[in-house]
Amino acid sequence: MKIGTAGAIASGLGFDLRPAYAQSRELKIARTTETRSTCPYCSVSCGVIIHTLGDKAKNVTPQVVHVEGDPDQPINRGTLCPKGSSLQQDIMNERRLLKPQVRRPGSDRWEDIPWDTAIDEIARLMKKTRDETFIEKDSKGRVVNRCEGFAWSGGCTDTNEFNYLVVKTMRGLGAVYLENQARV
Numbered sequence: 165m166k167i168g169t170a171g172a173i174a175s176g177l178g179f180d181l182r183p184a185y186a187q188s189r190e191l192k193i194a195r196t197t198e199t200r201s202t203c204p205y206c207s208v209s210c211g212v213i214i215h216t217l218g219d220k221a222k223n224v225t226p227q228v229v230h231v232e233g234d235p236d237q238p239i240n241r242g243t244l245c246p247k248g249s250s251l252q253q254d255i256m257n258e259r260r261l262l263k264p265q266v267r268r269p270g271s272d273r274w275e276d277i278p279w280d281t282a283i284d285e286i287a288r289l290m291k292k293t294r295d296e297t298f299i300e301k302d303s304k305g306r307v308v309n310r311c312e313g314f315a316w317s318g319g320c321t322d323t324n325e326f327n328y329l330v331v332k333t334m335r336g337l338g339a340v341y342l343e344n345q346a347r348v
């Protein structure tokens with residue numbers, strides 16, 4: 165319920181509920197750690213503040229108790245759409261993927277693999293694909309030096325600096341197809 169609504173109720177009941185609403189919000193985020201991040205859902209890339217409860221002791225599992233819009237972020241200035249407002253449920257969801265997964269050719273299931281294995285496999289497959297599909301000249305004999313065998317797709321939380329390195333790396337490998345969620 166918005167403060168404006170509370171204000172309307174307040175005048176009807178004869179007392180002001182706004183301090184109580186402000187107090188309940190303070191209680192919710194009391195003793196939390198603030199982490200600034202970016203909503204991952206769409207290309208708007210709204211800034212969020214994640215409130216985490218937990219004293220960082222080894223036997224304590226941190227709990228994200230609240231996510232709100234970052235008022236200092238010029239993109240959204242503290243606002244969030246309903247998807248961004250539900251981020252806490254996404255972060256704390258027991259079905260959230262926390263490890264790389266792979267589905268082997270012919271398999272009907274995904275399997276968890278360690279990060280090092282995933283990076284090694286991606287590097288090996290990119291090398292193999294590039295060796296097999298690299299095109300030095302087109303049908304008219306013009307030098308093109310391109311690789312149409314793999315593509316790159318980035319996410320909306322990728323920074324400018326990260327994307328700069330992606331373009332440099334992927335173009336250096338000859339990749340033609342570069343896409344980003346920010347364009348979806």
Ligand code: SF4
Pocket residue numbers: 203204205206207208209210240243244245246247248249
């Ligand atoms: S809060 Fe909504 S509009 Fe903003 S990035 Fe997330 S999904 Fe997009």
